[in-house]
Amino acid sequence: EPEFGESPINLFVPAWNYNDRYLAQPIVQHIFLGPYHLVRRGEFLQQHAIQHILCIRDPSEVMFLREVQTNPPSQFHFIDVPADVTKLSIIPYFSQANQMIAGFVEAGQNLLVCCSDGIDKSASFVAGYLMSRYGLKAVDAVTFVQNHRYCATPSPAGYRIKLLEFEPISAAQRNSLISSSNGSNNASVARRRDDSDDEDDQSSMGMDANTENIGARPIAGGHLAKRAR
Template sequence: MDATAYTQDQLRELIQGPSDVEWTYEMRRQCQEILPRLFLGPLQASKSLEALQSLGITHVVCIRDAKEAFSVRPRFPEHFHYMVLDVQDSEEQNLIRLFPQAKQFIDDAIAKGGCVLVHCNGGISLSPSFVVMYTMQYYGLSWEDALHLVQNRRYCISPNGGFMTQIKEYESIYKAKNAIASHPQQGIVSVRRKRSDEDDEDHIQREGARNKRILIDDDDDDAMET
């Protein structure tokens, strides 16, 4: 089903999540399906070839701090397509800059009928932040609703303060992109108007400078006559 075809009632049900699932501590070590064919989990979920194949996983987004590279790494490159993102698990890390390439990888995989696992070391802060932003744009949700949707399927997620700030910022970013995409001509007109205004301003500045030179030349001529 096209994400844009959901009614408000259907979106509310999606956000609330399944009511028949009782969360247990052990589930922290497993991955959960957040969207159709998009799973979120920790490092442990990426270690079992049999478990990944049973879920139909075809692509894996491996997100890690550089110092974790020896353990958080592609384990079955002969079986799955991997994207590795080396980031810092700190509040200063810019996730918004890295997100577009992760989104493209996930989009391409799902478009081909694949299933994607997004994981980091613990599946608590880093990888959930990417999945919340993806969910937000996928369903056209606010950051609060996207966060609740992901949290209602993987209860243990808790993005750090810096990541939460970027998740909130991303809402206005993706909505602005959608607005431009749906009204491209307005964007062109706006750019042309801006360029026209800049040209007018340049013309005014040139005319002002020319008039100033004329006045100076006239003053010099008067001074010479005197």
């Protein structure tokens, strides 16, 4: 069974009060992590320009963690994960969330990732995104999240194990994207070289043809002769 271990990233929180768990903290640019109740806090949404709310919930929470009218308006997104994740393949859920988060971040849009308390489920999904985006190991991703939201604690028998299971898959996905990107760049460079060679060949052929035409056709008024020199 994989072990979570310790991270070489130092766990350092400049200041943390118990009540900070009821707030949201920025983890990386555009991504905030916190509890669900903040969706009803218009001043928070407005202050941080929250455009999207990604809520991680289990089926028993659907009636309580639901879409509400926010001011200013924010778009809700839900990922429903069974409460007992110990025997669950979490990969599709992580992949779905990572794709959504990446889209918002690339568009420069701020989002709040939340669950009921912003401690277990949502913290784990943010850690999963960091693993996929930055190539972090599970323990490093969790430590990074805790550096910004100290109370973030993926459940030892649940999400910590699932993050460890996701680790080799996220690494493989990232390597595949890098290889694909490098291949596209190499192909683009090769196409530019081929196009450049074709242009040089056409230019050379054009010069030969112009030289032949200059000698074959009559020169009127001396204008073409001046250009030829």
